[in-house]
Amino acid sequence: MSEKLLLLLQLCNSSFPLGAYSYSEGLETLIEEKRIIDNQNLNQWLINELKYGSIRIELAIVIRSYNCYLKKDLEGLLYWNDWFSASRETSELRQQSWQMGKSFLRLMLSFESENQDLFDIINSFDSHCNYAIAFGILTAHWEIKIEDLLLGYIHNWINNLINVGVKLIPLGQTEGQNLLLNIKYEILKNVDAILSLKDEELSSCSWGLSLASIKHEQLYSRLFRS
Template identity: 30%
Template sequence: MVMVAPIPTNTSPPRMTTEHDILILAQWLSPAFPVGAFAYSHGLETAIHSGAIATACDLQDWLTCVLSHGSGRNDCILLRAAYRSGPQAALDEVNQTALAVSASSERIRETQLQGSAFSQTTSAIWGSDKTEFCYPVAVGHAAAQLWLDVDLTAAFYLHGFVSNLVSAAVRAVPLGQTEGQRVLAALIPMCDQIVQETQCTTLDDLSSTAFLSDIAAMRHETLQPRIFRS
């Protein structure tokens, strides 16, 4: 039987290598990790249904806005806040803030269910806390417990976030696999830019002007027929 070594606490000195960080994060934020990300479109299905997204260029423009002015940037800020939160009360405040900035009931359910599923799996394998936090909060908290590099964690998180939305669009528009991967590759510099820009942010820096994305998420609640949960 393979035994998993116990993880260090937040008061322990860092001992993981960068290579180790990358491998763990690649597992956590891969499509194979059981958080059910494939079931959510983050309102993208509504935009596709309305005709607002019909081409790869439309998709890239939409996701650029979501990343830089909406959920992508906010999730990165929340992840960082959870990573450095310390006491449970501070962590709870970060989680409540994550719920408060979610634009619709489906967005709340999306982040809560994925966060809970993520926490259950990391707790079972790595021994981290089993929580009911929102997804970026759960990832940030688990990364802090394993002393994973926070910038790497944020970068992997954003890449996983946008990868899932590209995958949803490939299925729903539909787009070719190559077109989808081309969009994803074009968004990598944006992910890196957001990671750099959010290094010194706090919860006071949360904001969103991705209004069309937020409205699409709200309208998805009554969209029929639909294949995604958000």
């Protein structure tokens, strides 16, 4: 049990070299437009994304990738990878998912260089594997409990976005940590709901994220890639 926890903590650590810190997922636009100006605004944005946004679909794809790997269902893995790529709202968000997925696969190959089955699965993807798919594959291979890996994934996602707020709003470090601490109940509640989503229920209402992402590439100056 302790070994699995340590493996998960490594994957979800901010120092894990995927480049997640370089993305704001539309927050840079919203802060620039003064739509998010303090920790309360940021907290509400994150809660709405958890309840209705595309992060719900991302977590659902992690689940499906995890289950396909356990069943050795390569066709299913490729299907859900293509499905998720098509669901990305903008080119910036799609490129983020592909870049992080590519980096994750490269690390996976270094971790499991002697595993031919895993090597064959990784090489079945062309040039684009989404991060959610890659994460599901490795955590299934390492036999990490699905409830734990979802909590790790979403905690890492929220922590990255809170750090964007700390830098750009700006928030103090203490404010950011209080926000992270207080949002834990929303995380638990929404992860439970996502676990029960059926394939036909995979939908989101994330037009706010879409518009913010579309506008991001037009910003006069940018610190983040999305």
